[in-house]
Amino acid sequence: MLFILIYKIDFVNESKQNSNRKLKTTTASLNVKANVLDNTVYIDNINYGSTPLNLDLDFGIHTIRIEKIGCFPFEKLIELSLNSLNIDIYGELEPIPIRYSKKDNATSPLRAPYSLFYQNSQKLYTINEDDYSKMVGPWIIVAKSDKINIFKEPDKHIIIYETMAFDKFFVFNKHKHNIKVQKFDNKSIVGWTRVEKFIILPHCEKTVNHYHKAIVQNRVYCKKNPLSQSDFTKHKITPFNFSYIYSYYPNIENPQYFLIGNKPYFSFHVNNEADISFENSILGWVSATNILPWKSKSALYPNSHRKHPIYFFKTKKDLVAYYKKNINKDKYPECSTLLSCKSDDSNMLLVKEFDTEISLNKNQTKIMPIFIIEQTNYHTNYFAMQIAKVWLSDVLSYAYVTLKRPGKKYSMDPMQFTEIFLFTRADLEGVLLPFALFRDKYQCSMFPENAVNIVKELIVSFYQEKEHYEPKSFKMIYEETFGVPLQSSNILLRTKYQDLDRLKIDSINTNKLSAYLCNNCKKLKKIYHNDKNFFKISGISHIWISFSSLP
Numbered sequence: 001m002l003f004i005l006i007y008k009i010d011f012v013n014e015s016k017q018n019s020n021r022k023l024k025t026t027t028a029s030l031n032v033k034a035n036v037l038d039n040t041v042y043i044d045n046i047n048y049g050s051t052p053l054n055l056d057l058d059f060g061i062h063t064i065r066i067e068k069i070g071c072f073p074f075e076k077l078i079e080l081s082l083n084s085l086n087i088d089i090y091g092e093l094e095p096i097p098i099r100y101s102k103k104d105n106a107t108s109p110l111r112a113p114y115s116l117f118y119q120n121s122q123k124l125y126t127i128n129e130d131d132y133s134k135m136v137g138p139w140i141i142v143a144k145s146d147k148i149n150i151f152k153e154p155d156k157h158i159i160i161y162e163t164m165a166f167d168k169f170f171v172f173n174k175h176k177h178n179i180k181v182q183k184f185d186n187k188s189i190v191g192w193t194r195v196e197k198f199i200i201l202p203h204c205e206k207t208v209n210h211y212h213k214a215i216v217q218n219r220v221y222c223k224k225n226p227l228s229q230s231d232f233t234k235h236k237i238t239p240f241n242f243s244y245i246y247s248y249y250p251n252i253e254n255p256q257y258f259l260i261g262n263k264p265y266f267s268f269h270v271n272n273e274a275d276i277s278f279e280n281s282i283l284g285w286v287s288a289t290n291i292l293p294w295k296s297k298s299a300l301y302p303n304s305h306r307k308h309p310i311y312f313f314k315t316k317k318d319l320v321a322y323y324k325k326n327i328n329k330d331k332y333p334e335c336s337t338l339l340s341c342k343s344d345d346s347n348m349l350l351v352k353e354f355d356t357e358i359s360l361n362k363n364q365t366k367i368m369p370i371f372i373i374e375q376t377n378y379h380t381n382y383f384a385m386q387i388a389k390v391w392l393s394d395v396l397s398y399a400y401v402t403l404k405r406p407g408k409k410y411s412m413d414p415m416q417f418t419e420i421f422l423f424t425r426a427d428l429e430g431v432l433l434p435f436a437l438f439r440d441k442y443q444c445s446m447f448p449e450n451a452v453n454i455v456k457e458l459i460v461s462f463y464q465e466k467e468h469y470e471p472k473s474f475k476m477i478y479e480e481t482f483g484v485p486l487q488s489s490n491i492l493l494r495t496k497y498q499d500l501d502r503l504k505i506d507s508i509n510t511n512k513l514s515a516y517l518c519n520n521c522k523k524l525k526k527i528y529h530n531d532k533n534f535f536k537i538s539g540i541s542h543i544w545i546s547f548s549s550l551p
Helices: 002-023 316-325 362-367 425-442 451-460 474-482 497-502 510-528
Strands: 027-034 040-043 053-058 060-067 074-080 086-091 111-113 134-138 140-143 149-153 156-162 168-175 178-183 186-194 213-216 220-223 232-237 242-249 257-261 282-287 291-294 298-302 349-351 370-379 384-392 397-402 417-424 535-537 540-546
Touching (some): 074 086, 156 186, 232 282, 257 291, 316 370, 316 384, 316 397, 417 425, 425 510, 451 474, 451 497
Parallel strands (some): 027 086
Antiparallel strands (some): 149 186, 213 242, 298 370, 384 397
């Protein structure tokens, strides 16, 4: 009897535990398979390897994408909850037709340019179809506006079609600025046009180490055409949001309008509803009067440890004139020290700032840093200083400021600002990669006999695509890739890959380099895993990192 009673009590407890376990369940099982082997599965843009794949995921909405070279990607949005604890995904990837023929009557499109290799569209404007670096997949382009003429022949101006904004086309031939295209959804429309009138790469304009970003200054609606007064898209942008610049009208030198998107890249090989589709990535055209183009990663926060107020000047010549006359004084700027000043009034400075508090809108100051538009080094017989042209969000204007007060009197003062850099989570992963490789593979140990091979391996780790590998130094690749100076001056990191074997290793302090690499790994991992520091712009995780926290 006692045995039965104990058994019943245990049974009840076990039932309660099972019930509680079900109530506390916050994950579901996901099984992913595909019709092709050697693929890559991305879940929320994170690489999970290849199929077949079985794993537990947290409840919520997730994006599943399966990729394979030579096939159109498969993408599906799923929602995991108590009602869907087990989900099976079967991805069917369709092969992409590849054109190898040079004949003008080819039935398949040209292969697309290798998008990671070309930072901007201009590099592709004047070259022929055989001269550009290609990747597997058809070349698809998009009309930047309405009324782009498609001609029957490149040298005969017989118009066969006028585009609508954001019409898609396949490219079948290219000769310098002229391209032969076929409408994406109408094979009967085939003709020649000018390449510069189309979005020809699946990413925004960029330099070697950063995307061309735009900060929208006012609440605006995006337009389908740069010169249209009424033809708006469905997208509205709120002030002080980041966007990415895909094109400039009429040119990049003196733009009147910007074609912007909410992501730095897009894909034609997904459904229109997908998060990275062209339709969900491109917003439209916005007037230059509403846009701040920001082509760097740098911004400033006022340094709370400084001893003097910061002065923001209207012009660079006013800034220089003031410091020439007040090199070792802390005299407030007056009209007599400013070249552009006509009379003593409140317009001598763009913004006054006293003690540790800037006279900007306080809420904006906490949210928005002071963006650096350009930086220059200025030298005179009296002093040398670094001047930054910055954008102040409350007055929507530019100003000039010194990063550090010049003069011997202030040589021991801290910098007036803390310099910070904007990184995406993917950027930060790229920064962390070589340092994590050193810690995980070599356990933070470097000796003269293996130092060269380790540094070579760290250099190669930057390149995911080995066919585009360039044997530069670790320092050069780091700075070109991330747009931030490398703080170490170690000769192993400054030497080009091909010259490393000629170094005299015995004279190099490998212990110091080991400590530098390992400490930066710890520091970067701590930043990377602190989710509170990240914020999202158009669904992409970003983080501000101070220069002192970077390698």
